[in-house]
Amino acid sequence: MDNKILGVDIGATKIHLGVVEGNKVIQEVQFPTLPDASKEDIIHNLINGIESLGDHDLQGIGIGVPGLVDEKKGIVFDLLNISSWKRVELKKHLEDHFKIQVMITNDANVFALGEKIFGKGKDYRSMVGITMGTGFGTGIIANNKLYSGNLSGAGELGSIPYLDKTIEDYCSGKFFREQYNLSGTTVFKNAEKGDPEALKILDEFGVHLANAIKTILYILSPEAIFLGGSVSRSFKYFEASLYNSLESFPFKKILEMLVIQTAYTNNISILGAAALIISEAENKKDSNKSLSS
Structure with missing residues (x-):
């Protein structure tokens, strides 16, 4: 490296x-x-x-x-x-x-791979990276490797229908704009001041994100989920409602073992892009070992 x-x-x-x-x-x-x-x-x-x-x-x-x-x-x-x-x-x-x-x-794959190689994801064989900013993106690590699917389209969970729109509409910055005509930054700043309306909005956001995470658990059952992007900086204000809503997930042992954390690795987009080259080199080494054994 x-x-x-x-x-x-x-x-x-x-x-x-x-x-x-x-x-x-x-x-x-x-x-x-x-x-x-x-x-x-x-x-x-x-x-x-x-x-x-x-x-x-x-x-x-x-x-x-x-x-x-x-x-x-x-x-x-x-x-x-x-x-x-x-x-x-x-x-x-x-x-x-x-x-x-x-x-x-x-770019969502880059975030997940960057966290796997350079960030908090090093110790997990299976993990999902979620970016929540202007949109909602997910990258998947399975058995220590990036799984990107056909045309790097795996993990486009934001496009899944949810309520009257999609997961992205309720689990990204779009939620604050479309439902309350506010920016995520404004809601966060107001929450920092203890504003009851802002805190209520972020509680509601946590419920929607929990529903998205349940979908991820049903499909992938990862060991860890890492939250990135601008909206994740409000995590402390929607963490409680998120975990409360996750309690309805039926497989309790999976919930007990699940790690959900925010991830703020500096320059993660650059590091994650570089990780593509690192990961490819490691995959070639593993293939050569398998051929020689």
């Missing part, structure tokens, strides 16, 4: 690049995502950003994106908030230019 790896987080509003050595980001740069720019211009900006970090002897480049990905071919589909990125052979573009390995997956 001492080799340098480039982690890239392509977000809806900005692109964040960082050189990872060991468990630290030693150099980074970020610049705005241009939603109306051409596919070629965005790729050009990305290459320039990578080159601006200097001539590092990189082991590889790992990338997280808010969209679907053919991970084997490194093709990105329908990238959120970038209208020109309907089908981009990003892996080929970058590997042809830099002559090193490039791996790409969905």
